[in-house]
Amino acid sequence: MSADNRETILQASGLVMQFGGLRAVNNFDLTLKKGDLAGLIGPNGAGKTTVFNMITGVYPPTAGKIDFGDQEITGVEPFRINQMGIARTFQNIRLFPTLTVLDNVRIAYHPHAGYSLVDGILHNKKFQVKERELTERAQEFLSVFNLQDRQGEIASSLPYGEQRRLEIARALAAEPRLLLLDEPAAGMNPNESVALMDLIHFIRDRFKLTILLIEHQMRVVMGICEHITVMDFGEVIARGNPTEIQANTRVVEAYLGPGAAALSEKFRRKK
């Protein structure tokens, strides 16, 4: 893409992840500029979630380097990475299932609570002020996601789409600069996907975020991502904007098998 002078927010270079004899990710590079809305796609088992896990510190990479802003975050513990400003959602929703919707968001806000353990045990003035602030803040997040009326409900009792929204709300409550979404549209019907796309655009603008998402629904990826990276068998096979990716032979072959590109070309010409 053309050079722009926006600040680089995430720079991953030469990432390798080796699980025993399996090289799940090989020589992965990625650069995200501030305000990007980027997609990471690839067939099942291509190593997309492993890349997420490396960025968020769940697995320290076997080799390579990740820089977030001007700090190196390779091998830093997950909770520190979150506090530095990278939040994520999970492929299979991981809410705190038996807690209320409000508490789910309040937990994510914990690093910003602003009072000490002793204040918490004494329930003194400082605690009360800060706790009220924290709660109001959490309720604000819920109202942005239209979940404010559900604040007292148990998270696991919410319908699927709302659980997804809550997970995104919870990730945002940590006040991140970079948001990683792992298959946010999984299991959603077309209407819900459209609403989700609007939501993603909306939160990027409102919270001034950079977003990287993994998604299988091409409608979503092609619809919202400005920049797409395609992986197959742990390697990057293509990069570019949606139209470039759709025309890329290697991408089509990765998804549909060798020879498929020629077929699809024929099909397109016939149409």
Add this chain to the structure above:
Amino acid sequence: MFKKIDRNKLVFFGGLIGFFLVIQVLQLMGIVTSFLSTILSMGTVLAIVSLGLNLIYGFNGQFSLGQWGFYAIGAYSAADITYRWSNNQDTSALMVLLFSVVLVGGAIMILYRTLSRLRGLDALSAFVVYLLATFGFVFLAVKIGGALTPAMNAVLGALPTWLSFTIVYILAVLIAGLVAAEISFLFGLPVLTLGSDYFGIATLGFSIIVKVLLDNSDTLLGFEEMKGARGMIGIPKVDDWGWFAVFAFFMLVVVVTRNLLHSSFGRAIISVREDEIAAKAMGIDVGFYKTLTFVIGSLFAGLAGGLYAHVNAFLHPDTFNFIRSFDPLIVVVLGGLGSMTGTIFASYAYLLVVEWLLRQILPPGFENWRFVVFPVILLIMMLLKPNGLFGNFEMPFLRQLLPPLKKKPAAESAAAPQEAAQ
């Protein structure tokens, strides 16, 4: 003018103090015999241990069988302090333990801050650092405490007997809790990295170690007055106001637990139980909160031990057998995991049923059958109500209230009209 007092708070504390006063009056009238009031004291002590365990197991999700070991440590350290004072007018145990607790506690806090900044330090090397620091400071404490003992003897000796004993007793109980807490920190450091079930086995091992050490406390550890497997006698019994002290500590523990759980730190503790991976991804330092909960839970166990020693005035290693470490576990599960109300009621219920009710019901000569009858009751209970007696129920004061929804004007929801489509 008068500050508005929260109604729930009033009812809760009123209820507790009322309960205390009623028991007091019944004692005076002779309806509550000394046997029953001992059971009540023991029930309160058990409630303190169980609240600690509930914090660890019910709220943080770590299955611990080691609480009985910390209870034993608390009991023996408090007993040793008061024993030496009341029998020999000697404060050496008090001074040495006091300095150990303060110095080691301070060292741990400072080390924790510095070590957590180091990147890539594995748990075992950190553990070695803490252990060396502990040994160093305990050695230092023995020296300082030993040097200051005569002065302290003189100071306390100048006070009236009841006052000096009260001071020694309160300090002994507090020190007992802190000793247990600090040992639990050192023990938990390498062990808390284990998954839940393995952690349970490791803590069970801890209980067994403590029991074996107590069996040989006179020979192996060199504390003559503990008399090893023969049992420690001569501990001053705090009779007249002992029940009050036990109850005051109990109320303190309830309030501390409740306040902790209702703060952001409590929510962080609970998030570890709910989903460790998600908690980590949300910026919660899982290792820290596991350690914190374990230390607070063990602090309560140590306090309870210190109180128990002066209720019973006789300590025997068999009381601290690892089999008994299932007592608080039974109480916590019976009352409902993650319910403070349940834990409090279940600890009284447990002792009243096992020690009093079943003794009354069973025909003479069959008293020991209560250990058959009670498990059967427990079995039926678990089949009928697997969530425990109280499930998730909490008393009004202990329950967390949902904060009222701020009336948000339409502007906010209009900013996100697209979600309304769903």
